[in-house]
Structure formats: structure tokens, C-alpha cells
Amino acid sequence: MQNSDVIVIGSGIGGLCAAGLLAYYGNRVIVCESHVIPGGAAHSFKRRGFKFDSGPSFYCGLTDTQSLNPVKQVLDVLGESIQVIPYDPLGHYHFPEGTIAVYSDAERYRHEVQRITPQGARELQVFEERLLGLYEAMRAIPTLALRADWQVILILLKSYLPSLMKMLPYLPLLQSSAGHVMDATIKDLWVRRLIDLECFLLSGLKAHGTIAPEVAFMLGERSRAGVEYPVGGSGAIVQALVNGLERWGGKLRLGSHVEQILVESGKVVGVKLQQGEILQAPIVISNASIWDTYNHLLRPEDLPATYRQAALETPAVESFMHLHLGIRADGLESLTGHHVVVHDSSQDITLPGNTCMISIPTVWDATLAPEGHHVVHAYTLESYTGWERNQGYEEKKQQKAQSLYRALERIIPDIRERVVVELIGTPLTHAHYLCRYQGTYGPAIAVGKGMFPSTHTPIQGLYRVGDSTMPGIGVPAVAASGILCANTLVSFKEQVSTSFVNQGFRAN
Numbered sequence: 001m002q003n004s005d006v007i008v009i010g011s012g013i014g015g016l017c018a019a020g021l022l023a024y025y026g027n028r029v030i031v032c033e034s035h036v037i038p039g040g041a042a043h044s045f046k047r048r049g050f051k052f053d054s055g056p057s058f059y060c061g062l063t064d065t066q067s068l069n070p071v072k073q074v075l076d077v078l079g080e081s082i083q084v085i086p087y088d089p090l091g092h093y094h095f096p097e098g099t100i101a102v103y104s105d106a107e108r109y110r111h112e113v114q115r116i117t118p119q120g121a122r123e124l125q126v127f128e129e130r131l132l133g134l135y136e137a138m139r140a141i142p143t144l145a146l147r148a149d150w151q152v153i154l155i156l157l158k159s160y161l162p163s164l165m166k167m168l169p170y171l172p173l174l175q176s177s178a179g180h181v182m183d184a185t186i187k188d189l190w191v192r193r194l195i196d197l198e199c200f201l202l203s204g205l206k207a208h209g210t211i212a213p214e215v216a217f218m219l220g221e222r223s224r225a226g227v228e229y230p231v232g233g234s235g236a237i238v239q240a241l242v243n244g245l246e247r248w249g250g251k252l253r254l255g256s257h258v259e260q261i262l263v264e265s266g267k268v269v270g271v272k273l274q275q276g277e278i279l280q281a282p283i284v285i286s287n288a289s290i291w292d293t294y295n296h297l298l299r300p301e302d303l304p305a306t307y308r309q310a311a312l313e314t315p316a317v318e319s320f321m322h323l324h325l326g327i328r329a330d331g332l333e334s335l336t337g338h339h340v341v342v343h344d345s346s347q348d349i350t351l352p353g354n355t356c357m358i359s360i361p362t363v364w365d366a367t368l369a370p371e372g373h374h375v376v377h378a379y380t381l382e383s384y385t386g387w388e389r390n391q392g393y394e395e396k397k398q399q400k401a402q403s404l405y406r407a408l409e410r411i412i413p414d415i416r417e418r419v420v421v422e423l424i425g426t427p428l429t430h431a432h433y434l435c436r437y438q439g440t441y442g443p444a445i446a447v448g449k450g451m452f453p454s455t456h457t458p459i460q461g462l463y464r465v466g467d468s469t470m471p472g473i474g475v476p477a478v479a480a481s482g483i484l485c486a487n488t489l490v491s492f493k494e495q496v497s498t499s500f501v502n503q504g505f506r507a508n
């Protein structure tokens with residue numbers, strides 16, 4: 001007896017996109033989520049009337065029909081949509097030497113840069129134009145048309161030949177780093193640091209580690225489709241994906257931690273839950289990280305030893321310190337929503353505590369906090385190593401939160417007097433709630449040093465999605481991983497009919 005056709009371990013955005021599409025394609029799908037709230041890194045949670053984003057809050061192209069965002073493509077197929085609030089500037093970067101506003105509109109953004117370095121602004125334009133050319137070429141082939149096996153060639157030749165031709169001049173860029181493009185276009189040191197910062201915010205790595213198409217996607221989406229915040233927070237995107245899954249007959253089981261993926265004679269047969277229950281299915285998709293899947297969910301003997309070892313040696317980006325605050329909002333009428341504070345320009349931007357990200361989404365959606373209040377999420381990289389829930393834990397938490405408070409003081413000088421709710425999260429919190437190896441942001445796979453693995457595994461019937469698979473970290477990327485996996489599991493014919501749905505709306 002099979003309980004379902006497909007079991008998905010984890011309800012991160014990658015898992016939900018794969019699950020929703022596979023349900024849409026007619027499969028019986030069960031998603032088992034360890035947490036009592038779906039969404040993984042993108043879940044929202046409530047405390048004392050405040051609704052917090054646990055992680056992402058920066059989104060582009062969630063509603064624009066011309067957007068390339070794979071989340072939007074999945075929602076369209078599932079028949080779901082979300083409400084958003086567009087905004088610009090998309091944020092402010094605060095350096096010790098001054099602050100710049102970052103506008104979606106490329107010309108306004110360059111104008112800001114020009115105030116600091118006119119030569120740098122001119123060079124930035126050349127850099128952007130090169131990457132925007134790639135973005136335009138990528139637009140012609142929606143992610144929904146792709147899959148992770150050889151049949152992708154049939155689809156591309158059948159439906160996207162002219163688009164492929166458009167892509168040809170950009171082939172060298174597809175595998176190169178944003179740093180490579182930067183080296184060819186930008187000499188100005190200040191702008192080079194700016195690009196390193198933007199890449200770091202995107203991938204956790206600086207420009208030379210970040211793949212050029214990812215940066216092209218970010219620049220293209222923010223300047224063409226625009227930046228927007230989902231009404232109800234990140235959880236609204238998760239809820240729309242869950243609604244889509246259930247609309248097509250799929251099931252989500254919360255509080256269902258998978259203890260083991262069951263493998264017999266090299267084939268997946270199902271999963272065992274922590275409570276002892278066994279669910280059977282011929283296909284299992286793991287949305288857990290590469291380290292968690294191969295180390296904790298499988299027995300060592302289930303995988304070829306060298307493959308397992310190489311996978312487990314994948315380098316990881318650090319974890320985070322989080323500060324979630326509920327604050328009094330009186331006198332903060334001109335507050336804006338996104339900020340990045342670099343404390344010390346002489347230090348590396350990737351150094352834990354040096355670069356702090358801040359999001360105040362109540363600036364756009366006041367319903368996330370009780371009247372007269374704001375929600376604040378500030379976070380910075382923090383190494384997992386050395387954290388233990390011992391006697392000194394609370395003190396260390398307070399001490400490590402100080403760089404986040406100092407960053408917030410640049411935006412709201414009297415922030416400490418305004419706090420009505422304070423939650424400090426450490427790498428241990430991050431690892432615990434998101435079930436993630438060392439609470440990592442994701443794999444640190446730099447361009448030229450390796451590639452994100454595909455959805456396939458050496459075990460028949462076992463697939464992987466999420467930020468430790470192709471194309472990488474970030475909500476659009478993991479949604480793309482879900483699409484690639486789901487499409488690979490259905491026939492070419494089933495997939496093509498869906499791609500046409502998508503192509504139809506893109507054509508207008």
C-alpha cells in the first residue's frame with residue numbers, strides 16, 4: 001500500500017513549489033514539515049500581537065505579469081495570487097562615510113552613486129547594462145519550461161528556438177561570476193565595494209563568488225518588475241503556496257519530523273516519522289539541506305561512500321544573529337523599510353557583525369503590528385561554532401545582539417527606549433527552528449569552485465530541492481529548484497502543456 005505518489009520532506013519554498021506542481025500534475029502528494037508553521041526560512045510567526053518575518057522580506061516581481069520570478073510562475077499555475085505593496089527606494093545602504101538610497105530605477109540609483117563617485121557611476125552603468133542584456137535574454141525562457149534531464153533540449157528546440165538564439169551571445173556570461181564582469185567594467189574602488197555588498201546580500205558571497213546570472217536576475221527584476229512587499233508578510237507567500245497545494249489535492253502535515261528516508265535495494269520506499277509512523281511512496285523529495293539529508297536522513301550505507309563524503313564536505317555560509325523587535329512607532333513617520341548598515345569599511349563586509357540587514361515591514365503593511373507600533377527584524381552573520389546552551393548563553397546572546405542594536409541606532413537613534421517586545425535569535429535558534437545544519441544560510445559554492453548539485457541523487461526515487469540544489473540560495477532560486485524537480489518527474493507532454501499556460505500570459 002502506498003500512502004501517496006510523492007512525499008516531500010519540508011515545506012520551505014522549494015518543497016512547496018515542487019509539491020504544488022506535482023499535485024497539479026495529478027500526483028498524490030504529502031508534505032511532512034517538522035515545524036508547526038510552514039515555510040522554512042520564509043515562515044512568519046506571531047508574538048504578543050506582532051507578526052515577524054523569520055527570514056526573507058525582500059521580493060521582486062511577485063505580481064507583475066512580465067516578471068521572471070519562478071514563485072509567480074508557480075502561483076499562476078496553481079491558480080493562486082497574493083496582494084503586494086510596491087515601494088521605492090528599495091532600501092538605504094549606510095556606510096561609515098555616508099548613506100545612499102537604493103532605487104529600483106537604475107538611473108535614480110546611479111544618480112545616488114554619482115554623489116559619491118561620478119566616475120564610479122559611469123562604470124556602474126556599463127556593468128548594469130551588460131548584466132541587463134543577459135536578463136533580457138533569460139526572460140524569453142520561463143523557468144517553468146525547464147527541467148533537469150535531457151528532455152529539456154526537446155522543449156527548448158520545440159518552443160524556444162528563437163529565444164535560444166538570443167541567448168547565444170551571453171553563453172560565456174552564464175557560467176562566469178559577477179566579479180568577472182566587474183573586473184571588465186569597474187575600476188572605482190567604492191563601486192566595487194558596493195557591488196561586493198549587493199552580491200553578498202544575495203548569495204552570502206562577494207562578487208567573485210556570485211554567479212553572474214543571479215545578479216542579472218536581481219538587477220533586472222528590481223528595475224523592470226519592481227520591488228514589493230507581500231501583504232501579511234512572507235508568510236502570505238507560503239500560505240498561497242499551501243493553498244495551491246491543497247487546491248490540487250495535496251496535503252501538508254505540520255509537526256511531522258521525518259527521522260529517516262527508507263531505502264530498500266537502492267530504491268526509496270518511503271519515510272519514517274519521528275513518532276514512528278511510516279509513510280510509503282516511490283518518490284521522496286527532500287527539502288532539507290544537503291548536509292541534513294545525507295547525514296541525518298539516510299544511513300551511511302545508502303549512498304556511495306565517496307559521493308556522500310564529497311557532499312558532506314560542501315562548504316557552508318555562516319549562520320545568523322537575529323533581533324526581532326516590537327517597538328513604539330510615535331515620531332517615526334518618515335521611517336523607511338529596508339536598511340543595510342556596514343559598521344566598519346576597513347573590515348571585510350562578510351565579517352560576522354560588520355554588515356547588518358534591517359527590515360521594518362510595518363512601514364508598508366501596518367497590520368503586522370498593534371496600532372502605533374512597528375515590527376523590526378535585524379540580522380547579521382554569526383558563526384555557529386562556539387555556541388552552546390550553557391550558563392553563559394544568555395549573556396553571550398545579549399552581547400552579540402549589540403552590533404544589531406548599534407546598526408538600528410543609525411536608523412532610529414532611541415531604538416532601545418522604544419522596545420516593547422525583544423526576541424534575540426542565535427545560530428542555535430536558527431538551526432533548531434529551521435532544522436538546518438549549523439543554521440547555515442546555505443552552501444558557499446563560489447563560482448569556479450564547484451556547482452550547485454542538481455535535483456537528482458544516486459538513490460532511485462530520491463530527489464532534492466531547496467537552496468543546496470541548483471540554482472542556489474534565495475526565494476526565487478529555491479522556487480526554481482522546485483520547478484526543475486517537479487518537471488523532471490512528469491512526462492515531457494504534461495510539462496509542455498503547463499509551460500504553454502505560462503507562455504500565454506508572458507506573451508502579452
Ligand SMILES: Cc1cc2nc3c(=O)[nH]c(=O)nc-3n(C[C@H](O)[C@H](O)[C@H](O)COP(=O)(O)OP(=O)(O)OC[C@H]3O[C@@H](n4cnc5c(N)ncnc54)[C@H](O)[C@@H]3O)c2cc1C
Binds near residue numbers: 014059
Ligand atoms: C535571515 C534571512 C534573510 C533572507 N532574506 C531573503 C530575501 O530577502 N529574499 C530572498 O529571496 N531570500 C532571502 N533569504 C533566503 C531564502 O529565504 C532561502 O534561501 C529560502 O527560503 C530557502 O528555502 P528552501 O526551500 O531551501 O528551504 P528552507 O527554508 O530551508 O526550508 C526547509 C524546510 O524543511 C523542513 N525540514 C528539514 N528537515 C526536516 C525533516 N527531517 N522533517 C521534516 N521537515 C524538515 C524545515 O523545518 C524547513 O521548514 C533569506 C534567508 C535568511 C535566513
